[in-house]
Amino acid sequence: MKTPILFLLICLGMGTLYGQIEIYGTVTQKNGQPVLGANIYLEGTYDGASSDENGAFRFQTYETGVQTLIVSSISFETFMMAASIEQFKNLNIVLKEDVNSLDTVVISAGTFEAGDNSKVSVLKPLDVVTTASALGDFVGALQTLPGTSTVAEDGRLFVRGGDAGETQIFIDGIRVFTPYTPTTNNIPARGRYSPFLFDGITFSTGGYSAEYGQALSSVLLLNTIDEPDQEKTDISLMTVGVGLGNTQKWNNSSLSVNASYINLAPYIALFPDRNDWQKPFEAFSGESVYRRKFEKGLFKMYVAYDATNFTLTQEDINFPDGLYFKLNNDNLYTNASYFGDLGESWKLETGGSFTRAANKLGIDDSEIENVENSVQLKVKLRKRFSNRFKLNFGAEQFLTDFNEDFQNLEIPETSYGYHNNISAVFAESDLIFSRKFAAKIGLRGEYSGLFQQFSVSPRASVAYKTSNYGQLSVAFGDFYQQPFGDVLKFDQELEAQKAQHYILNYQYFHNDRIFRAEVYRKEYKNLVTYNTEFPDFSSNYNNEGFGYAQGLDLFWRDNQSIKNLDYWVSYSYLDSERKYNNYPEQVTPSFANKHNLSVVGKYWIGEWRSQVGFSYTFASGRAYTNPNMPGFLQDQTKSFNSISLNWAYLISQQKILYFSINNVLGFKNINGYQYADVPNMNGIYDRRALQPAADQFFFVGFFWTLSDDGKENQLDNL
Amino acid sequence: MKKLLFYSTLFITLSSFAQAKFDQGMEQAFDLWKNDQPWEAANLFERISQAEKENWLPSFYVAQINVLYSFSEKNEEKLSAQLNKAQDFLNDAKSLSKDNAEILVLQAQLYTAWIVFDGAKYGMTMSPKISQLYEQAYQIEPDNPRVASGKVEWELGTARWFGKDTKPFCEDLQKAVNLFDTYEPKGKFYPNGGAEYARQSLAQNCKEE
Numbered sequence: 001m002k003t004p005i006l007f008l009l010i011c012l013g014m015g016t017l018y019g020q021i022e023i024y025g026t027v028t029q030k031n032g033q034p035v036l037g038a039n040i041y042l043e044g045t046y047d048g049a050s051s052d053e054n055g056a057f058r059f060q061t062y063e064t065g066v067q068t069l070i071v072s073s074i075s076f077e078t079f080m081m082a083a084s085i086e087q088f089k090n091l092n093i094v095l096k097e098d099v100n101s102l103d104t105v106v107i108s109a110g111t112f113e114a115g116d117n118s119k120v121s122v123l124k125p126l127d128v129v130t131t132a133s134a135l136g137d138f139v140g141a142l143q144t145l146p147g148t149s150t151v152a153e154d155g156r157l158f159v160r161g162g163d164a165g166e167t168q169i170f171i172d173g174i175r176v177f178t179p180y181t182p183t184t185n186n187i188p189a190r191g192r193y194s195p196f197l198f199d200g201i202t203f204s205t206g207g208y209s210a211e212y213g214q215a216l217s218s219v220l221l222l223n224t225i226d227e228p229d230q231e232k233t234d235i236s237l238m239t240v241g242v243g244l245g246n247t248q249k250w251n252n253s254s255l256s257v258n259a260s261y262i263n264l265a266p267y268i269a270l271f272p273d274r275n276d277w278q279k280p281f282e283a284f285s286g287e288s289v290y291r292r293k294f295e296k297g298l299f300k301m302y303v304a305y306d307a308t309n310f311t312l313t314q315e316d317i318n319f320p321d322g323l324y325f326k327l328n329n330d331n332l333y334t335n336a337s338y339f340g341d342l343g344e345s346w347k348l349e350t351g352g353s354f355t356r357a358a359n360k361l362g363i364d365d366s367e368i369e370n371v372e373n374s375v376q377l378k379v380k381l382r383k384r385f386s387n388r389f390k391l392n393f394g395a396e397q398f399l400t401d402f403n404e405d406f407q408n409l410e411i412p413e414t415s416y417g418y419h420n421n422i423s424a425v426f427a428e429s430d431l432i433f434s435r436k437f438a439a440k441i442g443l444r445g446e447y448s449g450l451f452q453q454f455s456v457s458p459r460a461s462v463a464y465k466t467s468n469y470g471q472l473s474v475a476f477g478d479f480y481q482q483p484f485g486d487v488l489k490f491d492q493e494l495e496a497q498k499a500q501h502y503i504l505n506y507q508y509f510h511n512d513r514i515f516r517a518e519v520y521r522k523e524y525k526n527l528v529t530y531n532t533e534f535p536d537f538s539s540n541y542n543n544e545g546f547g548y549a550q551g552l553d554l555f556w557r558d559n560q561s562i563k564n565l566d567y568w569v570s571y572s573y574l575d576s577e578r579k580y581n582n583y584p585e586q587v588t589p590s591f592a593n594k595h596n597l598s599v600v601g602k603y604w605i606g607e608w609r610s611q612v613g614f615s616y617t618f619a620s621g622r623a624y625t626n627p628n629m630p631g632f633l634q635d636q637t638k639s640f641n642s643i644s645l646n647w648a649y650l651i652s653q654q655k656i657l658y659f660s661i662n663n664v665l666g667f668k669n670i671n672g673y674q675y676a677d678v679p680n681m682n683g684i685y686d687r688r689a690l691q692p693a694a695d696q697f698f699f700v701g702f703f704w705t706l707s708d709d710g711k712e713n714q715l716d717n718l
Numbered sequence: 719m720k721k722l723l724f725y726s727t728l729f730i731t732l733s734s735f736a737q738a739k740f741d742q743g744m745e746q747a748f749d750l751w752k753n754d755q756p757w758e759a760a761n762l763f764e765r766i767s768q769a770e771k772e773n774w775l776p777s778f779y780v781a782q783i784n785v786l787y788s789f790s791e792k793n794e795e796k797l798s799a800q801l802n803k804a805q806d807f808l809n810d811a812k813s814l815s816k817d818n819a820e821i822l823v824l825q826a827q828l829y830t831a832w833i834v835f836d837g838a839k840y841g842m843t844m845s846p847k848i849s850q851l852y853e854q855a856y857q858i859e860p861d862n863p864r865v866a867s868g869k870v871e872w873e874l875g876t877a878r879w880f881g882k883d884t885k886p887f888c889e890d891l892q893k894a895v896n897l898f899d900t901y902e903p904k905g906k907f908y909p910n911g912g913a914e915y916a917r918q919s920l921a922q923n924c925k926e927e
Contacts, residue, residue: 039761044769046743050761072764074799199843229846230853512836609881650880 025091146553155188161549161576162217207475210442297340421449547578
């Protein structure tokens with residue numbers, strides 16, 4: 001009875017003895033260096049070992065037949081090999097570097113990224129709200145980066161000698177048609193949208209992806225948050241208004257709603273400015289984001305509405321009683337996007353937007369009413385063939401319908417406008433040859449229904465790692481953009497304007513210090529020209545304009561050298577001339593200053609639970625036309641200086657008190673001059689300095705967050 | 719009868735062979751870990767996780783080793799490679815075991831490792847996530863000592879950062895330490911550590927004066 005069992009056990013034992021096979025070999029990198037700690041094993045079994053300091057490994061297995069050997073190690077691509085078990089002997093396995101790892105080269109020419117996800121962030125997400133001069137406006141924070149010009153009275157982004165209209169803003173990949181709040185001509189415009197809704201910002205000052213078009217100079221990409229952290233209510237009380245926000249979360253979805261009411265009446269009563277306000281600036285805005293997760297996708301819907309109105313009389317050298325200006329603006333923007341995983345490394349991004357912007361303006365005795373309705377539809381597919389080769393392609397359609405009614409004492413009601421339809425296709429591939437060498441090559445085709453014109457824009461960029469922490473990138477591209485609405489509404493017999501970018505970038509990033517230097521050359525063709533003081537019906541329009549911009553941008557950021565201090569310095573040198581609009585010759589436009597310098601610092605004082613911020617902006621003088629001398633845009637203002645300070649004090653985890661002062665030292669900056677239409681008795685044209693509405697601006701705010709667990713803190717808002 | 723008994727025993731032995739193999743593998747991995755070979759242990763846990771695709775524990779331990787050894791890592795490239803690996807395995811564990819307080823706590827620790835590395839860069843965005851995770855874990859399993867102590871530690875650290883009195887947390891910390899004595903792990907190889915660290919923290923933060 002016992003014998004057969006014993007026999008069975010012996011057989012099993014024998015089997016063990018005979019069936020055991022030894023697998024051994026070494027694991028090395030491409031350059032022959034051994035890999036320590038790699039995990040070598042047979043798929044689906046426990047049998048395996050770790051490689052030692054010589055890259056050697058050795059283990060036994062009872063498995064038979066064809067097996068898959070797997071070698072995995074951090075920062076290398078996983079190696080797999082299927083073969084008969086007897087062949088796993090004296091193996092020499094060479095692992096390929098994982099190009100997804102942190103030290104892989106990134107294409108950085110022209111691009112600044114902000115966010116936790118990007119490998120090299122120039123700005124952190126919260127810099128937008130903690131930069132002293134920015135006053136919580138994301139556009140204001142970006143103006144401290146190189147490549148932007150200081151056009152203090154305007155507030156929009158003027159990039160590398162380009163007009164503000166040459167920069168386009170996108171939310172979740174979908175274009176924003178009217179990104180700025182309307183203001184008077186001596187108060188800077190602000191971005192319409194709350195910086196707290198975004199967790200990623202990419203600012204490109206040139207050479208950007210073929211996915212984006214209709215921008216001659218620059219694109220700004222904003223991504224909304226995928227999933228809010230928790231349910232909460234935010235209350236803000238400010239010297240200029242109040243705000244309320246609420247976030248609700250459910251199993252697979254969430255909704256965030258923000259509303260704010262801004263009224264400058266009390267502030268202006270306390271600190272009167274250079275404008276004579278009949279109805280101080282008042283704005284109501286509301287925005288909401290709804291997000292829903294599906295098993296393999298994410299749907300987001302963003303809706304923003306705002307209504308602004310003000311009435312004032314501004315000083316004007318040609319109107320002794322001043323110039324009357326009244327504005328009512330209603331703006332609705334909705335954007336829906338879906339991001340889905342289709343399997344087999346295919347990804348789908350699709351979305352659309354609708355914008356309705358309505359303005360009612362009263363200027364002197366003229367009344368103007370206009371409505372812009374715009375729609376965009378976009379679909380994009382992404383296929384990852386391997387870590388080293390990815391392909392993006394897609395198509396989009398823009399539809400714009402603009403209508404304006406004009407009337408004054410001399411001209412009876414007149415109506416005019418345009419329909420502008422643009423269709424576009426794009427394709428782009430990411431090629432990563434090694435951790436040191438990567439390229440992006442794309443092509444964009446656009447068809448304008450208005451001009452019946454087809455354009456093709458190639459785009460390419462290449463990056464090469466020159467050392468452990470340094471890299472070089474070059475970028476090249478063609479960019480087309482339709483003439484702006486202020487011209488299109490009077491004349492549609494035109495064609496697209498064109499710019500060509502050439503960029504060379506060096507970036508050094510190590511130990512939380514980043515240095516960037518970029519030189520570029522940009523050439524403009526087919527810019528719109530006209531022959532009157534302002535574009536109107538009587539003007540003669542052409543595409544005969546041209547120009548160039550070239551320069552050097554430098555950036556340095558360091559939060560390592562001095563404890564608790566984070567600072568950055570940006571310097572831009574710009575040489576730009578153009579002939580466009582009604583310019584009689586090629587000259588430097590008034591928005592292009594030769595030298596721009598920004599220094600921004602943030603210092604954390606632990607004992608005071610306070611962050612103090614500092615920013616300094618210097619810009620060399622801007623061109624203006626002095627009719628008392630021959631020439632056009634031949635004179636220059638004095639240079640611009642401003643120092644701003646802010647102080648954020650954490651009263652407790654949920655309460656924060658915030659102070660800021662712009663232009664602390666009260667520099668009397670001059671943005672340009674307005675000359676009288678007719679000379680005075682001595683034959684001299686009198687002038688008036690164009691100054692900001694107020695030299696200084698104060699802001700005090702109290703922000704309070706209420707959350708279920710009482711733990712959410714205002715650090716987010718710091 | 720005897721024969722029947724014998725064969726049935728043999729049958730049970732064979733059927734539990736897979737379980738025994740799992741136990742043996744896990745024990746071997748824990749031994750490696752105890753003997754100061756955490757990366758060998760992580761590799762073995764990883765091998766087990768690839769073979770036992772239904773069990774969350776091996777993936778959990780791969781993630782845990784990568785997280786724990788990231789707290790002292792100063793090289794950003796290495797840190798991010800380790801934490802990304804930890805996140806991958808933690809995602810695997812999450813998909814196998816839903817609403818698991820231990821996994822939520824480890825996710826909170828993973829985010830904390832980022833903050834420890836660079837508070838200015840990651841603190842502001844990750845700290846609300848961490849609070850939320852401890853809150854969620856606490857709702858699932860309030861008596862789990864790792865949930866209780868992790869939550870108090872986090873709150874205490876935040877209070878200290880804000881220059882507030884940390885004494886009010888001592889009672890909760892003491893309670894959490896006591897939980898380690900009474901808590902029974904829900905199964906073999908289930909997480910059961912953290913007591914030593916919690917006691918140290920109690921001694922450090924709540925000295926009687």
